[in-house]
Amino acid sequence: MFKKKAKIIRELTPQERRLQQRNRSVFIIEAVIALFIALVAAFLFCSSYTVLDSSMSPTLEVGDRVLVNKVSYRFGIHRGDLIAYVGSSASDSTIHIKRVIGLPGETIQIRDGLILINGETYNEKEEFPAISKEGLAENPITLGSGEYFVLGDNRNNSEDSRFANVGNIESSQIRGKVWFIAAPAGRIGFAG
Numbered sequence: 241m242f243k244k245k246a247k248i249i250r251e252l253t254p255q256e257r258r259l260q261q262r263n264r265s266v267f268i269i270e271a272v273i274a275l276f277i278a279l280v281a282a283f284l285f286c287s288s289y290t291v292l293d294s295s296m297s298p299t300l301e302v303g304d305r306v307l308v309n310k311v312s313y314r315f316g317i318h319r320g321d322l323i324a325y326v327g328s329s330a331s332d333s334t335i336h337i338k339r340v341i342g343l344p345g346e347t348i349q350i351r352d353g354l355i356l357i358n359g360e361t362y363n364e365k366e367e368f369p370a371i372s373k374e375g376l377a378e379n380p381i382t383l384g385s386g387e388y389f390v391l392g393d394n395r396n397n398s399e400d401s402r403f404a405n406v407g408n409i410e411s412s413q414i415r416g417k418v419w420f421i422a423a424p425a426g427r428i429g430f431a432g
Contacts, residue, residue, distance in 0.1 A: 285311045287416065289324060289335050295392035295399065296322070296337055299366075299432065305423035306337070306431060308416035317388065317411075319343060320365065322418035322432045325390075325409050337418055338400050338409075339432075342381075342389030350377040350402070355391075371395045375402025386411040 252260065291304040299322070300306065308324045317323065321340045326333055342348040347358050353370030355362040373396060381401075383389055387408040392398025400406055418431050 285309060287324075288422065289337070291337065294397060295394050296339075297394045297397075299339075299393045300337060300418075300421070301427065303424065304421050304427055306418050307420040307422050308335075309419050310416040312419075313414055313417045317343070317414070317417070320432070323388070323390065323409070324415045324418055325413040326415060328407065328410070328413060335415060336406075338390035338392050338398070340388050341391050342383050342401075342408075344383050344385050344387055346389075347380045347382045348377055348389045348401075349380045350374040366393070368393055368395050373402065376404060376407070377402045381408070383408055388414075 287308045287310055289306055289308060291300045291302055291306060294302055306324075313321075313323065317340055319340055319342075322337060323340055324335050324337050326335060341355060341362070342357060349356040349359075350371050351374070353372065355364075355371070371391075377389075381389065387410060389401040390406075390409050391400045391402070401408055421427050421429055421431050
């Protein structure tokens with residue numbers, strides 16, 4: 241029938257035990273150093289904000305704690321990015337979070353619940369409800385150099401570039417790209 245193979249187990253020599261303990265110690269030290277570097281980088285290059293309204297639901301929910309990369313947006317902002325920005329008035333220092341729809345030089349319009357970019361229907365990767373409030377975008381809006389058109393994911397419950405009190409977002413207002421949901425525990429993961 242079947243013969244069982246005997247496992248040969250030998251004791252480690254004192255030299256092998258020291259080497260094994262040294263390898264474990266080196267691993268732990270390297271892990272602590274890597275964690276320290278990651279925390280320093282997060283402190284230097286990221287900010288943390290709590291979502292206060294439902295304008296980005298379901299992507300971001302009220303109470304979500306998000307990390308905003310303060311550096312990466314300087315290398316380019318792309319359609320679909322989630323950005324954190326301050327209001328345009330001196331009295332509005334609140335951080336707002338919205339999704340970039342229109343880029344500098346483009347013409348944006350909302351007609352029959354659809355977003356038009358340069359006259360072409362924009363098909364988003366995500367499923368969002370049809371827009372019932374066109375606001376200022378009922379008529380074509382041409383973005384200037386350094387201007388972005390943003391919308392909340394909760395399209396019919398968001399104050400965004402469609403409304404005069406928000407308008408187009410200037411690059412100088414942008415504080416970074418939202419890239420990670422850090423809390424609560426059940427929602428941890430990449431944003432967007």
